[in-house]
Amino acid sequence: MTEQKKTHSRRTFLRNSLGAAAAFTIIPRHVLGRGYLAPSDQLTKGVIGTGSMGKQHFPYAGTRVVAICDVDSRHLQEAKQMLGNDVKTFDDYRELIQLPEVDIVHIATPPHWHGIMAEEAARAGKDIWCEKPMTRTIGEGKRVMEAVQQYGRIFRLNTWFRFEDNFYGLNTPVKPIKKLVNSGLLGWPLTVTLGPQTGFDWKFNWIGKTNLPAVPVPAELNYDRWLGPAPCKPYNPHRVHQTFRGYWDYDGGGLGDMGQHYLDPVQYLLGKDNTSPVSVEIDAPLQHPDAVGAWKRITYTYKDGCRIILDGEGKDQKAAFIEGPAGKLYPGFRSDIPDLEKVLATYPEPQPQVTNFTEAVLQRKKFALNEENGHRSCTLVNMAKIALQVGRSLEFDPEKQLFLYDDGANRLIDPPTRNSWK
Amino acid sequence: MKRTVSILLIFLSLTVAAQHRQLPAAAIARIIGKMPAKDQPQLDSCMQQITKLGQQGITSMAMLLATYQGNSRVRLQYALSGYAAYVTTAGKETERSKAIKAYCAALKQLPRADDKLFVINQLQRFADNSAVPLLKAYLPAQQLGEAATAALAQINTPDAIVALLKALDKANSKSEISLITALGRTRYLSALDAVTLRTSSADTRVKRAAYYALAEIGNAESEPLLAAAAEKAGYHYEATGATGAYLLYIRRLADNWPVAPAITAANKLLQRCRTDDLVHVRIAALKVIADVKGADASPLLMMEADDKNTVYRAAVLEMAGRIMNAANTDQWIAKARMAKGTVKAEIITMMGNSRQRTVIPLLREALKNEEQNVRLSAIHAAAHLESGDLMPDLMIMMKTADTTEMKAIAETIQYFKGRDMSDRIATAMLQQPPFAQILLLHLLEKKMAADRAPQIRFLLKSTDPAVVQAATATLKALNISSE
Numbered sequence: 080m081t082e083q084k085k086t087h088s089r090r091t092f093l094r095n096s097l098g099a100a101a102a103f104t105i106i107p108r109h110v111l112g113r114g115y116l117a118p119s120d121q122l123t124k125g126v127i128g129t130g131s132m133g134k135q136h137f138p139y140a141g142t143r144v145v146a147i148c149d150v151d152s153r154h155l156q157e158a159k160q161m162l163g164n165d166v167k168t169f170d171d172y173r174e175l176i177q178l179p180e181v182d183i184v185h186i187a188t189p190p191h192w193h194g195i196m197a198e199e200a201a202r203a204g205k206d207i208w209c210e211k212p213m214t215r216t217i218g219e220g221k222r223v224m225e226a227v228q229q230y231g232r233i234f235r236l237n238t239w240f241r242f243e244d245n246f247y248g249l250n251t252p253v254k255p256i257k258k259l260v261n262s263g264l265l266g267w268p269l270t271v272t273l274g275p276q277t278g279f280d281w282k283f284n285w286i287g288k289t290n291l292p293a294v295p296v297p298a299e300l301n302y303d304r305w306l307g308p309a310p311c312k313p314y315n316p317h318r319v320h321q322t323f324r325g326y327w328d329y330d331g332g333g334l335g336d337m338g339q340h341y342l343d344p345v346q347y348l349l350g351k352d353n354t355s356p357v358s359v360e361i362d363a364p365l366q367h368p369d370a371v372g373a374w375k376r377i378t379y380t381y382k383d384g385c386r387i388i389l390d391g392e393g394k395d396q397k398a399a400f401i402e403g404p405a406g407k408l409y410p411g412f413r414s415d416i417p418d419l420e421k422v423l424a425t426y427p428e429p430q431p432q433v434t435n436f437t438e439a440v441l442q443r444k445k446f447a448l449n450e451e452n453g454h455r456s457c458t459l460v461n462m463a464k465i466a467l468q469v470g471r472s473l474e475f476d477p478e479k480q481l482f483l484y485d486d487g488a489n490r491l492i493d494p495p496t497r498n499s500w501k
Numbered sequence: 502m503k504r505t506v507s508i509l510l511i512f513l514s515l516t517v518a519a520q521h522r523q524l525p526a527a528a529i530a531r532i533i534g535k536m537p538a539k540d541q542p543q544l545d546s547c548m549q550q551i552t553k554l555g556q557q558g559i560t561s562m563a564m565l566l567a568t569y570q571g572n573s574r575v576r577l578q579y580a581l582s583g584y585a586a587y588v589t590t591a592g593k594e595t596e597r598s599k600a601i602k603a604y605c606a607a608l609k610q611l612p613r614a615d616d617k618l619f620v621i622n623q624l625q626r627f628a629d630n631s632a633v634p635l636l637k638a639y640l641p642a643q644q645l646g647e648a649a650t651a652a653l654a655q656i657n658t659p660d661a662i663v664a665l666l667k668a669l670d671k672a673n674s675k676s677e678i679s680l681i682t683a684l685g686r687t688r689y690l691s692a693l694d695a696v697t698l699r700t701s702s703a704d705t706r707v708k709r710a711a712y713y714a715l716a717e718i719g720n721a722e723s724e725p726l727l728a729a730a731a732e733k734a735g736y737h738y739e740a741t742g743a744t745g746a747y748l749l750y751i752r753r754l755a756d757n758w759p760v761a762p763a764i765t766a767a768n769k770l771l772q773r774c775r776t777d778d779l780v781h782v783r784i785a786a787l788k789v790i791a792d793v794k795g796a797d798a799s800p801l802l803m804m805e806a807d808d809k810n811t812v813y814r815a816a817v818l819e820m821a822g823r824i825m826n827a828a829n830t831d832q833w834i835a836k837a838r839m840a841k842g843t844v845k846a847e848i849i850t851m852m853g854n855s856r857q858r859t860v861i862p863l864l865r866e867a868l869k870n871e872e873q874n875v876r877l878s879a880i881h882a883a884a885h886l887e888s889g890d891l892m893p894d895l896m897i898m899m900k901t902a903d904t905t906e907m908k909a910i911a912e913t914i915q916y917f918k919g920r921d922m923s924d925r926i927a928t929a930m931l932q933q934p935p936f937a938q939i940l941l942l943h944l945l946e947k948k949m950a951a952d953r954a955p956q957i958r959f960l961l962k963s964t965d966p967a968v969v970q971a972a973t974a975t976l977k978a979l980n981i982s983s984e
Contacts, residue, residue: 177740202738202781204738204781229748229785230784231781231784231785231788231815290574310622363540364537365537365538365544368619369578375540424947424948424950425948425949427917427922430885431912443814468586470544470587487589490625491626494625494655495654495655495683495686497651497679498647498682499675501706501710
């Protein structure tokens with residue numbers, strides 16, 4: 080499903096459900112304080128990054144865009160034309176964040192900005208909607224989590240498969256699979272395989288280009304600001320906008336693009352929202368220092384023996400999506416457990432989740448995919464990126480969030496960044 | 502004769518030298534030709550071959566950056582960055598040490614800035630203190646200063662930090678921000694004076710960087726300055742970042758011992774930031790205290806849970822939920838019993854989320870509360886406990902509940918564990934009012950409770966047509982005859 084279609088279905092859902100939610104707790108505006116609107120009103124938002132992703136997120140029920148920010152003046156003008164002259168425009172995200180009338184900061188920039196902007200928005204007392212992947216590094220993720228929790232903010236990471244929609248090629252939502260995992264019918268530990276054979280395409284079209292020639296920066300783009308914390312490298316259009324994912328400085332190719340979409344629901348299924356794997360093994364060619372390349376197989380192992388296999392090539396055609404000592408589950412909810420549907424019906428439903436962001440903000444409820452579990456599922460992505468960059472398998476301490484006996488890998492957990500743009 | 506022997510010796514030595522020069526060149530060409538390595542065995546083999554080149558050979562390889570173009574250059578980049586990562590493997594300390602010298606030698610000799618930048622970026626990944634003397638020379642360089650700053654901040658040895666500190670004196674405003682930020686990252690106490698000086702800069706960006714660096718260093722001496730800056734900012738978010746820096750500073754203070762200064766500072770903010778527009782600052786200050794005190798923060802959190810601001814109360818209860826344990830659950834149960842209305846409902850919700858089973862008697866009481874939001878919070882909390890212990894209470898409540906509560910109860914029952922749950926639902930269903938019966942029929946259908954056919958069929962005799970219709974539909978869905 081495209082992000083655009085997703086926005087519309089979410090909007091419909093919000094329209095239908097907000098009334099009931101509001102009836103549950105009517106909060107007077109004066110109690111909520113400045114910047115918070117009564118449930119009958121709309122929340123206001125400032126969108127940072129008005130490229131294709133940002134524009135898709137202008138409309139959703141219960142919110143109204145009051146400010147936008149982009150370092151590309153062409154994007155900013157196009158967005159302003161869509162939203163009307165009342166919307167405030169900025170090329171520095173800090174000015175948008177500073178606006179008292181903004182309730183929610185929506186971060187739709189490339190990932191190398193997510194951590195810095197989310198941390199800053201939390202400090203300004205804003206609630207946050209952040210596109211995936213949550214952060215480009217594990218260190219940034221930790222800081223976002225700390226800032227959101229310190230300032231008491233509501234944070235939503237924008238991937239949704241743990242609570243709605245069919246989970247890609249499985250053609251089934253995650254909820255019944257969670258029910259199955261919770262039931263124990265598959266046994267323990269479990270192995271999950273994410274590859275083309277189970278319905279997950281790793282989008283290797285996002286690989287970067289090497290040896291790009293430097294070309295003049297277009298007048299409409301403030302390239303220094305676009306780079307921000309990323310190292311200064313000569314401009315080439317392939318590095319920015321639609322194709323930035325192919326470069327380690329900004330993201331991590333198909334793994335960065337789809338990784339958290341695919342891995343977050345699996346983390347939820349395995350009940351690993353508060354931890355990380357103890358190892359990541361890779362089978363991959365040597366990676367270029369700048370351009371992201373392809374890989375063959377990535378395997379995560381948790382302390383209890385649960386494994387997640389990212390099968391880039393789909394070599395193991397017989398692999399089940401999820402396999403335990405007592406059973407297997409394949410796409411379409413096919414299983415080797417007899418009468419699975421009937422047996423499973425007798426088990427309790429998985430725990431309820433808060434899946435309406437507007438409701439979460441108004442009623443101060445933790446969103447289903449928040450700063451804490453979002454950081455953990457993004458850590459899965461970032462662990463694999465680091466293993467690929469250092470060209471070896473790694474062991475990880477989930478508590479300290481550091482690699483074991485590997486200085487080279489640990490240097491990529493929270494590397495010093497460029498700061499002159501500040 | 503002597504002369505002839507001397508000439509012969511010189512000739513031989515030159516030949517050997519020439520062979521030595523050619524051998525690395527051929528080896529380098531072979532290695533680069535295999536780049537990028539396709540898999541781990543090939544990578545390991547190539548990296549071992551690079552090691553065999555020796556320090557000078559590796560320098561020679563890196564020097565090719567000056568001449569290689571196109572695909573050859575890309576392959577060379579693969580080899581150099583691959584080796585930079587390879588030598589950080591545990592047990593490769595000797596190789597790493599030689600590689601640092603080799604890359605530094607190349608850095609010194611490479612003429613073009615973009616090649617030097619590539620090498621500095623690689624050194625950031627693996628260099629140690631031995632690279633500091635060379636890297637610090639690039640700190641003032643226009644194109645290379647920022648990369649050198651990052652590399653030195655990563656190396657983070659006393660020599661590296663002193664180099665950053667010394668460079669600060671001669672820095673322009675752009676590099677000043679980078680250097681101050683790097684010094685803050687290293688939390689280097691001796692940078693305190695130099696950074697403090699920059700807090701009076703006329704350049705807001707420099708001032709901001711200095712505030713945050715002082716916060717990271719977290720020295721007690723900085724308290725008056727940072728506190729005054731935050732106060733001057735009205736504790737709002739603004740361009741100097743003074744409030745955010747002050748709160749970060751308090752957190753860093755709390756990391757140290759004694760923690761009393763951090764608690765004093767946080768308490769001061771709690772008192773001063775009482776307005777609704779500063780609620781996030783107040784929350785942040787409270788979080789510092791809650792984190793420092795751990796479970797001992799419960800009395801304070803209980804007091805704060807009565808605050809008028811909804812956002813603040815929610816944050817208070819989030820903090821309370823994180824430190825909930827067997828010891829303080831009873832205190833919170835007592836607090837919930839004393840509380841009224843929305844506050845009572847919020848505490849019950851928090852306790853449900855924290856999944857302490859000792860809360861069941863409280864929930865049982867709350868189900869009978871006169872206020873609906875309290876009753877609903879108890880119903881939802883029961884869902885989080887997943888236990889059927891409250892099933893009888895919920896079934897009794899359902900008999901007199903309104904439709905909102907009936908729906909909430911039916912929703913909650915779905916989360917209860919227990920093999921006999923269908924049996925309990927079916928038995929209780931017969932005593933319920935029509936709307937509740939319809940909801941429970943749906944539940945039985947969802948649970949595929951075909952073995953509950955007698956109870957479902959019994960409802961075909963209901964005087965309410967909607968119940969009869971629902972019972973008929975459930976029987977059909979479960980593939981059971983009506984007879």
